[in-house]
Amino acid sequence: MRVLVIGSGGREHALAWKLARSPKVDKLFIAPGNGGTEAVAENREVDITDHAALIALCRSESIDFVVVGPDAQVVAGLGDDLRAAGIECFCPSKAAGQLEGSKGFTKALCDEMGIPTARYARFDNEADALAYVYAEGAPIVIKADGLAAGKGVTVAMTLEEAEAAITDCFAGAFGQSGAEVVVEEFMEGEEVSLFVLSDGTDILPLTTAQDHKRAFDGDQGPNTGGMGAYSPAPVLTKALYDRAINEIILPTVKGLAARGTPYRGVLYAGLMLTAEGPKLVEYNARFGDPECQVMMMRLDSDLLELLQATASGSLKGMDVRWKDAWALTVILATQGYPGNYGKGSEIRGLDQIDDPEVQVFHAGTRRDGARLVAAGGRVLNVTALGTTVKDARDRAYRCVDKIDWPEGFSRSDIGWREISRSGA
Incomplete structure (x- = not known):
């Protein structure tokens, strides 16, 4: 098969590295790639925001399957455009991708399906958001509603930090992503990441990981896109894992299917392990970065087979193997x-x-x-x-x-x- 990976980051390099090891892959491309991906794939300089150009590349290179890496392209509907052009791909629909594209969307789904998550309120203006924060007090969490490259979340330990975060959002620090703000209660506990594949009906649990978001040692400094990760994460015990699947993942898949927007792709749940049990922090509609890197190193199954089964709605009965490492x-x-x-x-x-x-x-x-x-x-x-x-x-x-x-x-x-x- 001729396969194309979309993206240029560490996540996409890891995906390409693993895909290159599949006996089913005859030729692997990556667009645009980076200085390291050329070791495992053929880099192609294409503007990945230009969906027509990507479709043209797929046709000129007779691409059989596309793997979309970045969150921005999921949210922009690249998967829908590829499928409309008759190109098979691993990428959730734009509608289902709102799980990551809008924190307010996800919170509303949690309300609808009874999914445990932080208490919250959503605002489209600074005055109301500030009034809510003053009433609630600190610590409190401020989130830009849309995509912000992992930097739109402030865990405010003081009212002054919360005020500054809200002001930044409405002043345009995150562009349109900050036009609305979600304010959440501060959840006590340890955060862990759980990954599953969903074909819209069935799920295939993958593995767990823990990321390190803060820039400096001791979890100090500003939030980043991630400064390191490890897998697995035993802090998510079997009992907590089962609760997370049954109380969070399965209701999400069921809720989206009932809305007519089935989720087909990788579902990445950020969980807080609270005294009451696991609660959803947020969803990502793609592989994590840097969690993908540790997952691909541990994966012992053929990645292409898993991604194709997800895209084609045929996950049922499949299993996944991991290295004992x-x-x-x-x-x-x-x-x-x-x-x-x-x-x-x-x-x-x-x-x-x-x-x-x-x-x-x-x-x-x-x-x-x-x-x-x-x-x-x-x-x-x-x-x-x-x-x-x-x-x-x-x-x-x-x-x-x-x-x-x-x-x-x-x-x-x-x-x-x-x-x-x-x-x-």
Whole structure:
């Protein structure tokens, strides 16, 4: 089969890397790709917001199957446009993709289906949002309603922080994504990610992971798109896992199907493990980034088969196999991220990494002749397998130390929660 991956980040590099290992893939393309994806696929410089151009590429290259990576393209309806052109693809519909595209949409679905989540209110003006916050007090959570590249959420521990977050949203800090704001109660607990495939009727649970959202060690600093992750996440015990599937995932799939907008794709649930049990923090309508990187390292099944079954509505009876190993990824980001950062600094030393249990997935890189240079905020994902989470962490950081990039930084404590719990 001839397969096309859409996107340019670490998630898409990991998907392409795994797809390239499928015996069913004859030729793999990625649009637009990055400085590392050319090692596993043929990069194609296409504006992925131009759906007509992507369809033309599919036709010119006789593409059999498309895998859409980025959230923005899911929400923009790329899957619908590809299917309308007769091109098979792994991507939820625009209607179902509102699970990620609008936090208010998801909250309304939770109300309708009785899905446990934080108490909330939704506002389209600053004055009413501020009045609500003053009445509720802090801590409190402020969220831009739409997509904001993982940066539209503020966990405000003081009223001043909440005020600033609301003002930023309505002042245009997140464009149209902040035109409406969801204000939520602050939930006490530990956050964990649960991934399932849904073909609109049946689900196939995948695995769990934990991300590290804050920029600096000790979970300090601003929220980011993610500075590292590990999988699995045993904090989601079997009992809690079963509750999450039955109380959150299945009602979501059922509710969307009943609305006539069945969900076909990967469903990524961010869960808070509260004293009352798991509650939904938010949904993402695509693979996580950096969670996808650790998942692809652990996956022992043929990824293409799973994605095709999801797209064609034939998940029933399928299973998924995982390596008996932990995976952990460390993000190297450009100094200044998630704020202002420079581009174009040279990255050296990747040729010194020769551990077969380590893959370096590129996120924000490009080639400048023979040089590899940084072209984004999050730049590299050093991803390792290990017999324990500590083993995976130590292997990843040994490779991080070999990378010569003074303009970059990483957290030094990825996996700290699980290591502190298990000691291994």
